[in-house]
Amino acid sequence: MTQAEIKLCSLLLREHFGEIVERVGALLVRAGAQPLRMLVGDTGLSLEQVKKALCVLLQHNLATFQLPKRGGVEYEARAERVLRILRYPRYIYAAKTLYGDTGELLVEELLLNGKMTMSAAVRKVADRLTETMEDGRTMEYADVSSTFVRLADTHLVQRCPLLPNPPRVPPPAPTLVLDEKEMYTVPRLNLTPPPEDDGIYWQVNLERFHQHFRDQAIVSAVANRMDQTSSEIVRTMLRMSEVTTASGAPYTQPLSSNEIFRSLPAGYNISKQVLDQYLTLLADDPLEFVGKSGDSGGGMYTVNLHKALTSLATATLESIVEERFGSRCARIFRLLLRKKHLEQKQVEDFAMIPAKEAKEMLYRMLSENFVALQ
Amino acid sequence: MAGSGRGRGRAAFTFNIEAIGFSKGASLPDAVCKPPPPFPSTDNKPVPLKTGEDEDYMLALKQDFRGTMKKMPYFLAVEEEREAIERYSKKYQSREKEHAAWTPDWRRLPREMKPRKKMKKASVKPRKAKSSDPKSNLDVLKKIEELEKKDDEEEKSEDEKDKTKDKEGEDDDEAEEPEEYDEEEHEEENDYISSYFEDGDDFGAGSDDNMDEATY
Numbered sequence: 001m002t003q004a005e006i007k008l009c010s011l012l013l014r015e016h017f018g019e020i021v022e023r024v025g026a027l028l029v030r031a032g033a034q035p036l037r038m039l040v041g042d043t044g045l046s047l048e049q050v051k052k053a054l055c056v057l058l059q060h061n062l063a064t065f066q067l068p069k070r071g072g073v074e075y076e077a078r079a080e081r082v083l084r085i086l087r088y089p090r091y092i093y094a095a096k097t098l099y100g101d102t103g104e105l106l107v108e109e110l111l112l113n114g115k116m117t118m119s120a121a122v123r124k125v126a127d128r129l130t131e132t133m134e135d136g137r138t139m140e141y142a143d144v145s146s147t148f149v150r151l152a153d154t155h156l157v158q159r160c161p162l163l164p165n166p167p168r169v170p171p172p173a174p175t176l177v178l179d180e181k182e183m184y185t186v187p188r189l190n191l192t193p194p195p196e197d198d199g200i201y202w203q204v205n206l207e208r209f210h211q212h213f214r215d216q217a218i219v220s221a222v223a224n225r226m227d228q229t230s231s232e233i234v235r236t237m238l239r240m241s242e243v244t245t246a247s248g249a250p251y252t253q254p255l256s257s258n259e260i261f262r263s264l265p266a267g268y269n270i271s272k273q274v275l276d277q278y279l280t281l282l283a284d285d286p287l288e289f290v291g292k293s294g295d296s297g298g299g300m301y302t303v304n305l306h307k308a309l310t311s312l313a314t315a316t317l318e319s320i321v322e323e324r325f326g327s328r329c330a331r332i333f334r335l336l337l338r339k340k341h342l343e344q345k346q347v348e349d350f351a352m353i354p355a356k357e358a359k360e361m362l363y364r365m366l367s368e369n370f371v372a373l374q
Numbered sequence: 375m376a377g378s379g380r381g382r383g384r385a386a387f388t389f390n391i392e393a394i395g396f397s398k399g400a401s402l403p404d405a406v407c408k409p410p411p412p413f414p415s416t417d418n419k420p421v422p423l424k425t426g427e428d429e430d431y432m433l434a435l436k437q438d439f440r441g442t443m444k445k446m447p448y449f450l451a452v453e454e455e456r457e458a459i460e461r462y463s464k465k466y467q468s469r470e471k472e473h474a475a476w477t478p479d480w481r482r483l484p485r486e487m488k489p490r491k492k493m494k495k496a497s498v499k500p501r502k503a504k505s506s507d508p509k510s511n512l513d514v515l516k517k518i519e520e521l522e523k524k525d526d527e528e529e530k531s532e533d534e535k536d537k538t539k540d541k542e543g544e545d546d547d548e549a550e551e552p553e554e555y556d557e558e559e560h561e562e563e564n565d566y567i568s569s570y571f572e573d574g575d576d577f578g579a580g581s582d583d584n585m586d587e588a589t590y
Contacts, residue, residue, distance in 0.1 A: 016443045020450040036486055049450070051487050055478045056448045058487075065484050073484040088439055089432040108435075112442060163481055176482065199481070323421050 001079050006030055009082045016085060017056055020045060024053040028063060028077035035072050060114035061203060084206055091209050095156065102139075102147040105129065107156070107204055115160050115201040118187065122148055149186050155208045155243065158183045160201040211247050215239075218308045222289060226281070229270065233278055234290065236263050237303050250306040256297025272298075287311050321370060328353055329361045336371060447476035 001009075009029050014022035023043045028034060031042070039050050054075060057063035063077050088111050096104035105125040110116060116124075122144045129139035151157045161176035187200055215238045223231035240263055241252035261275050270278075279301055282290035289308045294300035314337065322330035332351050336342060342350070348358045365371045443449060480488055 015440060017448055018450045019452050021448075048489060051489060052450055055483065055487055056450065058483060059448065059478055073486060089435040092435050092439075093428065093432050108439070112439070112446065114448075199479070201479075201482075324418055326418060 001029065005079070005083065009077075009079055012082055012085045013062075017053075017060075020049050021053045021056050024050055025057055025062065025077055025082065028057075028075060029079045029082070033066070033068075033074040033076040035074050039075070081206075087206075087209075090213070091204065091206070094209060094212055095151075098154075098156075099147055099150060102129065102144055103151060106144070106148055106151060110157060110202065110204045115203045117198065117200055118145075118148060118202055121202065152184045152186050152202075155184055155205055157202050158205040158208075159185070160203050163199060207247055211242075214305070214309065217312060218289065218303070218305075221308070221312055222282075225285075225287065229268070230278055230282060232265065232268060233260065233275065234282070234303060236260060236265065237290075237301065239263070241303070245305075251291065251302045251304045254293045254300040254302050257299045257301065258297050260301070261298075321365070324368075325361065325364060325370075328357070329365060332358065332361055333365065333370065341374065 006026070006029055010022055010026040013025040017025075023045060024039055027039060027043055034042075036047075036050065036054075039054075040047050043050060045053075054063065057075075057077070058065065061078070062082050063075055065073050065075050068074050091111065092104055092108050095107035099106075102125065105128055106121060109121050109124050122141055126139045126141050126144045129144070130137075133139065148157070159178065159182060161178035162182075163176060215235070218238065219231045219235045222234045237252065237255055237260060240255055240259070245252045257272075257276055257279055260279070261272055264270070264275070276298065279290070279292075279299060283292040283301065287308075288304055289311075291302050291304050292299060293302050318330055318334055318337070321333040325333075328351075332347055332353070335347065335350050339346075339350075344359070344362070347353075347362065348355050351358065353361070362371065366373065478487075
């Protein structure tokens with residue numbers, strides 16, 4: 001973590017949780033795993049305050065605890081996760097576009113509270129929606145429940161690790177486990193009290209939202225480069241691969257042209273041949289967003305996720321250099337990206353820029369750490 | 375001794391000027407007399423921020439979220455100092471509702487997280503008398519196990535009190551009695567009888583020697 005990131009974590013904690021949580025959290029981020037008494041000593045806060053702060057951090061998934069071999073309990077901050085607080089509005093807005101106001105409020109409540117049982121979340125959101133409704137209508141718990149189930153089905157929310165059956169002699173801290181298969185299983189509920197899902201907590205699945213943003217970025221890049229129809233085809237391919245492709249995979253599972261044709265959204269009336277033409281065009285494009293991996297089923301196609309993201313990242317970098325230093329510097333920068341290492345003379349020749357100016361531009365970029373000497 | 379590098383009244387540098395790129399005789403750049411301006415004007419202005427309906431909505435969401443978080447029970451504010459003088463305007467300023475208390479699910483947290491209970495003498499429950507005996511063995515076993523794990527003196531005493539809190543009233547009783555007894559013991563460590571000089575007025579009044587002599 002850089003100094004700037006640590007400072008940012010500090011400020012985010014202070015803004016959302018107050019100074020006490022900030023002090024405890026900032027110390028954990030800087031110093032790594034600590035036991036309780038070290039935290040009390042180093043923050044100068046009282047034991048009660050530190051305990052409360054840790055409870056808040058643990059509730060919001062911003063810290064974890066573990067039982068090291070030498071005994072006792074150690075607490076660790078999840079600094080990356082703290083920085084994700086910056087993206088909360090984006091997550092909430094994405095839920096709104098996908099599942100309407102109900103989805104939006106469900107995700108918002110889960111983010112506000114860190115983790116909740118399904119019954120608590122559904123009840124809270126239904127009450128909030130009822131407040132905003134006119135004519136004395138009420139929001140049915142069942143409707144909110146069904147939206148929650150849809151969120152779980154698309155993995156946007158997931159279950160928190162569970163308590164195992166309590167052993168005869170309880171250890172100093174529980175070991176929470178999570179069975180992968182159970183991560184998205186919604187318990188059967190009847191919401192009239194008492195709720196039967198005590199102990200089953202849900203949290204927002206940030207990784208899934210990040211996948212969604214990644215897909216959006218790829219689709220809009222295709223739309224910019226080609227046309228609306230191509231982007232819809234790519235969107236369909238990504239949607240079909242949502243739950244079959246791991247989040248870090250370099251490319252999606254191959255999909256046949258026939259499958260894609262069947263899965264296109266209802267409004268799109270393109271013929272099979274037109275679809276095939278589009279797919280060929282996409283596969284032949286030098287950017288290589290889409291690749292052809294076989295010929296069965298009318299042609300097997302995948303989306304090259306890593307290649308696509310690399311192209312987008314590169315385009316962003318080039319655009320930054322262009323805006324900050326000018327188009328000629330951008331030309332030098334693009335050259336360096338392609339050729340990796342160049343000598344001063346080669347830069348002048350390839351970029352077709354006079355020596356004196358080339359030297360000046362390189363020095364400017366060097367002084368701001370955009371290029372480095374070797 | 376001829377000063378090194380001092381020619382006849384001519385200024386010269388103590389290092390080889392060609393090393394940093396100035397050829398011999400070339401004019402040096404102007405000497406710098408003040409710090410550079412904090413915001414020098416640049417040729418390339420930054421690109422304007424992305425705006426639009428989506429961004430406006432997300433900005434509103436963000437401000438909303440920040441405001442709501444400050445009212446949640448998770449927001450631990452540092453207690454402000456009590457005012458020395460009660461202000462007249464306090465009556466008319468709307469006091470924000472006290473943060474609703476929030477209890478975490480203790481089952482999911484390490485046991486040392488649970489706050490230490492103050493020893494309440496008032497909470498006496500009759501069933502404790504019967505159930506304390508069979509359970510006390512478990513408690514003692516638990517205590518021993520934790521003591522083995524902990525290597526810090528302070529933690530030990532804290533955790534003893536923490537871990538034995540699983541049954542509520544029970545521990546109050548258990549902890550109370552030894553504590554009271556300890557107090558007595560401690561007070562007896564010196565040679566003075568603690569009740570001797572409690573009330574100065576009664577000094578000498580308790581003497582029952584049956585002495586009929588007058589005291590002078």
